[in-house]
Amino acid sequence: MSISNCPEPARPFDPRDVDPPPALRFTKPFMKRASPRLLQQFSSRFDSVSRYFTEVRGEVNIGLTTSYRGLALSGVKGGAAFEKLCFPPLDRKGLPSRYVMGHELMHIVQSKTEGLPGTERSCDIFTLARMPADMLDQPPIYLRVPQSARERWIASGALAEAAHLLAIEAVVMRPDNAKYICWWEKRFAEGAGRITGGR
Numbered sequence: 001m002s003i004s005n006c007p008e009p010a011r012p013f014d015p016r017d018v019d020p021p022p023a024l025r026f027t028k029p030f031m032k033r034a035s036p037r038l039l040q041q042f043s044s045r046f047d048s049v050s051r052y053f054t055e056v057r058g059e060v061n062i063g064l065t066t067s068y069r070g071l072a073l074s075g076v077k078g079g080a081a082f083e084k085l086c087f088p089p090l091d092r093k094g095l096p097s098r099y100v101m102g103h104e105l106m107h108i109v110q111s112k113t114e115g116l117p118g119t120e121r122s123c124d125i126f127t128l129a130r131m132p133a134d135m136l137d138q139p140p141i142y143l144r145v146p147q148s149a150r151e152r153w154i155a156s157g158a159l160a161e162a163a164h165l166l167a168i169e170a171v172v173m174r175p176d177n178a179k180y181i182c183w184w185e186k187r188f189a190e191g192a193g194r195i196t197g198g199r
């Protein structure tokens with residue numbers, strides 16, 4: 001039976017249907033600052049996040065930064081695409097949040113995708129839109145988020161849910177509305193006020 005004859009109803013895109021996650025290649029400095037157990041936990045978390053960034057496949061280098069919470073580098077090396085993400089030392093900072101992993105993966109997507117904006121704030125919007133709410137384990141980094149919402153982010157799944165749904169709307173409206181980021185900030189602040197009771 002061909003796909004077009006398949007009686008199964010259309011279903012939403014399921015990121016689990018895609019190619020296997022990227023193969024991680026840890027740099028020596030990164031490995032020096034992590035136990036095998038931490039590296040394994042890192043890989044497992046990274047796999048769960050990279051499902052939502054299907055443009056990033058093949059090999060990804062994972063290096064160390066002591067100055068940033070995350071860093072994404074991409075380009076061409078020896079004629080082949082080269083992608084590297086850097087994170088703080090695991091033995092001191094623990095695992096990066098899923099959100100930070102997603103944000104850095106989104107930077108690689110930005111660099112590979114024509115027509116996508118390349119700013120930090122847009123990176124936050126697209127990351128929020130792509131990752132399901134239950135994986136948004138911290139507030140966005142560069143977007144304006146009320147302090148009360150930052151403080152209660154983890155305790156209230158409703159904040160992540162609102163952030164995610166509004167980000168999808170913002171991404172959809174972007175072609176017609178250059179102020180989609182400000183729109184998200186305003187609408188999120190209103191929604192967060194209702195969720196946190198203005199506290």
Ligand SMILES: [Zn+2]
Pocket residue numbers: 103104107120123
């Ligand atoms: Zn960034």
